[in-house]
Amino acid sequence: MSSTQSREEQPKCVNLKVVAQLSGVSIAPVSNVITGRKYVSPEVTQRVLEVVQQVGYTPNQIARSLKKRRTTFLGGMVPDITNPFFAEIVRGLESVALENGFQMFLYNTDGDVSRENTILKSFIEHHVEGIVNVAPRMSEEKLYSFVKSRLVPMVVVDRPVSFDDPFFGLVYTDNVTASSKLALHFLQKGHKSFACLAGPLIVLNVCDRISDFVGELRRLSVPQSSIFVLYGEFKFESGFRLMEELLEFENRPTAVFACNDLMAWGAMEAAKRRGFSIPKDIAIAGFDNVFFAELMNPSLTTINQEKFGAGVIATQILLEIVNARKGKVPIGAESFVRKVTLQADLIQREST
């Protein structure tokens, strides 16, 4: 086939061999021009690139993966991508994956453990090189047995994990300090009765938030009878429903800590629809500092935790482990940090 043939006359499957024939060279220099792995003379490089453009050659990643028995796939799993908190983490994951030539499979777990297992199985079947697992709810034992299987390296985000392993990384926010700071903030505003709208207790950082918010209030001599904890889900509707319940209390609390911003938004809407003024009648704070927190009316006091940055750091750790696994760095001897704790800060706005 001549290099002058029109594109429609060219064979459907344009592979390295065809490009080499059209360029009048062997396959090795063509592969080196495309991968940049070895030097090729400017003349040959120019000729190969012209042919590549003429015939519209694109490397077949699947064929390359089969040959090298490695892929350029990463797996990402989050509870709910419609929650801006997780969406921002995914943006961080995606940016590092793209920068390093990886593609991503992304799934929502809906906080369902059996779904988490199905997704992990799918990642193994598709030979992903590594997994970023955000806020998993499966037991620590199950997580550890997956990591020990040495099937795929994993980095967990947004959940405390006690085990350590060269195939494992962790990015977790300090929920404790921030929740205590919020308790002090409410007291400094003169509040005497408090409520915590908690997310699902299976989420371990919810336990941290509640225990440290309540613990700080009790440490500062607030009687237990002035502290109420109601349990729901990390959803707008749940915050709305719990606030409606709270507003029926005889000695209604005046300071409310919702365990994430979606719950805080729902709680604020419920209070406003019942004619309460925020923060005059009832002060409300959230957790996450997602993009809408400052846009709410009144703007939401909340606790900021890293989102995009958490996704970036988690994926960087994962790729360090993946490279170590490829023998570029002896497993376990790596110098990089595999466990990172991020700080959370109180962001005071109009709602308190």
Ligand code: RIB
């Ligand atoms: O908004 C989702 C919540 O669940 C966040 O607070 C995050 O920490 C996760 O645990």
